Amino acid sequence: MDAVTEVWHTQVEPEEGADNRPECSICFNSYDNIFKTPKVLQCSHTFCLECVARLVASLPPENKHDKVLCPFCRQPTPIPENGVPALQTSQELLSNLPSHLQHGEPVWIEGDKLCYKQDPQSNSSNSDLCICVDIGLSKKESPPEPPPRTRLQRYCCGCSDWKRLLVIIFMVVILFCILLWPVQCILKTGNLRCTTESAPTKMPHSALLLTPGL
Numbered sequence: 001m002d003a004v005t006e007v008w009h010t011q012v013e014p015e016e017g018a019d020n021r022p023e024c025s026i027c028f029n030s031y032d033n034i035f036k037t038p039k040v041l042q043c044s045h046t047f048c049l050e051c052v053a054r055l056v057a058s059l060p061p062e063n064k065h066d067k068v069l070c071p072f073c074r075q076p077t078p079i080p081e082n083g084v085p086a087l088q089t090s091q092e093l094l095s096n097l098p099s100h101l102q103h104g105e106p107v108w109i110e111g112d113k114l115c116y117k118q119d120p121q122s123n124s125s126n127s128d129l130c131i132c133v134d135i136g137l138s139k140k141e142s143p144p145e146p147p148p149r150t151r152l153q154r155y156c157c158g159c160s161d162w163k164r165l166l167v168i169i170f171m172v173v174i175l176f177c178i179l180l181w182p183v184q185c186i187l188k189t190g191n192l193r194c195t196t197e198s199a200p201t202k203m204p205h206s207a208l209l210l211t212p213g214l
Contacts, residue, residue, distance in 0.1 A: 022093050024048035026071065031093055033101045034116050035133055038090040041068075043075040046090050049107060053084045053114055053135045083109040112136030 021030040022038070024047050031038045036048040056068050056079060067076035068084075080086035085107045094102055107116045113132040 022096060024051055026051040031097060033094065033097065033104045034107060035114055037085075037104055037107070038093040039084070039087040040090045041070050041075070041077040041087070043070045043073050043077070045070050045072050046093060047071075049084060049087075050114060050133060050135065052087065053109065056084055057112055057135045085109065085114075 023030045024036065024038075025045075026047055027050070029036055029048065031048060035050045038046050039049050039052050040046050041052075052068065055071065059066075059068070067078050069076055077087075089104055094104065105116060107114055109115070110132070112135055114135055115130055115132045118129040118131060
């Protein structure tokens with residue numbers, strides 16, 4: 001199985017005369033013959049392979065195999081069946097590169113990656129080395145998980161829940177008593193006054209005559 005090395009962005013190493021080499025108008029990196037190969041759109045604007053591939057990767061899924069719009073003039077360019085690497089290469093810009101970069105290397109797309117297999121003769125390990133560049137959208141960082149609560153925190157939260165429950169029960173009992181008190185008075189006395197006043201007893205007339213001092 002070939003060894004695969006995945007990188008997020010390519011970085012062009014500075015070389016002699018690199019300041020005079022043409023560069024991509026999007027990423028401002030100098031062209032090369034791999035991931036930064038100059039690709040020409042139908043509007044004659046030229047961008048590096050990696051930037052055009054990122055433009056295509058940002059399209060909705062239903063449009064990824066249709067057309068890509070030029071970021072300068074918005075003119076559409078049909079995407080070949082083999083993907084962005086099959087777009088026309090600017091031989092004029094490629095001929096302005098150093099002699100060892102004037103031959104375009106085969107690059108293909110695997111999912112959201114641009115891949116290139118390095119020649120075994122160009123590395124010390126003498127083995128096939130596959131280098132891939134992720135051209136998909138940046139991965140969103142998941143929000144940090146809250147730290148686990150200690151036993152004391154769980155106990156305090158449980159106590160606070162019980163306190164709230166007790167307060168609610170107490171208020172319900174008070175409300176029930178307030179509503180039940182008038183009903184109880186009506187059933188007991190026939191009105192809203194819960195106490196009955198006893199009428200003063202009258203002494204018989206005969207008892208008043210026999211009472212001394214009257």
